[in-house]
Amino acid sequence: RQSASYMIGFNGQAADCPTTVHGLQSIFQEQEMTETVHDTEGHGYLATFIGKNGRLVILRVTALGLLTIDLQCCEGDNIVQVENLLNTLEEKLRSLLHGNIKRVKRLPALTRGAAVDRYWPTADGRLVEYDIDRVVYDEDSAYQNIKIMHSRQFGNILILNGDVNLAESDLPYTQAIMGRGKENYAGKEVLILGGGDGGILAEAVKLNVYIDQMVIDGCRTHMRKACGSVLDNLKGECYQVLVEDCVPVLKKYVEEGKTFDYVINDLTAVPISTAPEEDSTWEFLQLILDLSIKVLRPTGKYFTQGNSANLTETLALYEEQLGRLSCPVDFSKEVVCVPSYMELWVFYTIWKK
């Protein structure tokens, strides 16, 4: 678990493969690395070199002239030596191929198996490395894995089942899901679904319903820049936190005829699946949406997050669902930059027609 490996790739156009390969071999020989040339059955040149300390280099040249060098090393290896080896290889490549290079690209090392995992891909599937330097909280509740990790720039980040949910830097998220400062919440009745991180509640509301006590527990202690002291007590002068499944609560409100000025759904992102008939999360979403609109006053507003601005199909599916509610609605949407997301995020405002 403590071990790490580094991968660094070069891309260069190796016009003259045998000469290039031969030129690089001498460097590996100097490093006393053991060479194995592999038979690729006509798919270019491929050799591996094993060195001291478990160092491994994979050298590839494709028929189209792409040359890649991957260097893996283990934790405890001398990073300065590794960097020097890569510098030597790059210099040699540049001198062997002189003008004949279309692009040289060296990527930052990919660290695996470290105590702190820094890779949390975006909702649209891109590889991004966070500046996370420590794990603050890591527990499994009955519902999900709850991680709170510290980022140098974003502060503590709440990660639920591998999805970045909210960082202490992410006031723009909370503002977006509350209508971007254009709403007057004074004296209004507000129902929040989800929002266990306390961010919305801390921005001043009346009633709050969510489900995972452990999210509340972790955030109360470690996300105070987001939630303030609002999660210290489940009941305040003007708010109440229900740690319950929100569906029966919503159903009870519908039965009782209880309504709200604002419903803020911060439960979960729009599911990424594009096959709604196969995915029960879409059914769940539809159920929550329908119940929420039912408890919304005629002049009320329903705020919710959508998903990554890039997941246009997913968003289109969600908007289709909005047309199928038992009560007809209109909506507007807004694209917002949430600092810790590393991708733009869509937020919806929905109201009764």
Added chain:
Amino acid sequence: RQSASYMIGFNGQAADCPTTVHGLQSIFQEQEMTETVHDTEGHGYLATFIGKNGRLVILRVTALGLLTIDLQCCEGDNIVQVENLLNTLEEKLRSLLHGNIKRVKRLPALTRGAAVDRYWPTADGRLVEYDIDRVVYDEDSAYQNIKIMHSRQFGNILILNGDVNLAESDLPYTQAIMGRGKENYAGKEVLILGGGDGGILAEAVKLNVYIDQMVIDGCRTHMRKACGSVLDNLKGECYQVLVEDCVPVLKKYVEEGKTFDYVINDLTAVPISTAPEEDSTWEFLQLILDLSIKVLRPTGKYFTQGNSANLTETLALYEEQLGRLSCPVDFSKEVVCVPSYMELWVFYTIWKK
């Protein structure tokens, strides 16, 4: 150049190495892959498997129990097959190790040698993948490489010598370097250094000095959401664009006693080097800063960008430089989220004491 390779790593704790390796071998045999077991001189287990179509798997188990699987494949390989192979390996691993896994992590593929390069590391050295889908402009001027690439979410992005400079989404950058809407520019004289992307000029100013005509040319055509029509003419009713080295221009202003209400330095980020005495970019920065303060009116403000919020040493060095100007100054700073940067950025406001 068209070729690509994919790397996908698993991390798992392989308590019982020989059993685990043997369990996985059968999968590679079914795939008719040729196995080579390498001698690591005591640094764990390492085997490579070569398959059809130039597919390569690197299987490693360290003494500390970290198991990594890297799969490389070439452009044109069947991605569904590759995904299935990885799924099979993950399932097998989970069943072989049952409860004995601390973490399983599968990373998005790293694509190399593609026509569109999506990896533009942050200023603090992190690996981030952009949602870039095409190259709009790619030229070398006498001063630098100028790329304009299209991102689905950020619009066109200007990349100078590999550094993300400004995207069409990045109004927060322009607002930050202009004082966040707190300044009244009406009737004021403004000097902009750099800013060849036209973003600041488009936000309404008087005079503009920059140096690389090709940046202007590329941005005029491809960054219109950032610069509007302001770069179509180098001289407007209330502004003038000088495509010149700004140092002699600044010196001339000092000689003539010409002063400005605002000086906005958008030339270049604070150099990352932490050895100012060895780095002429620090000298350049000091020269520009000194000249700029000289042409600043007593009540004037000097705005500039700093660097990544994480590069605290670099920023501290810059602030040290501010204490060494020929005219004593005070400063304030602000951390801003610039959408396309994928890292928080520091901006400075400087004024005469």
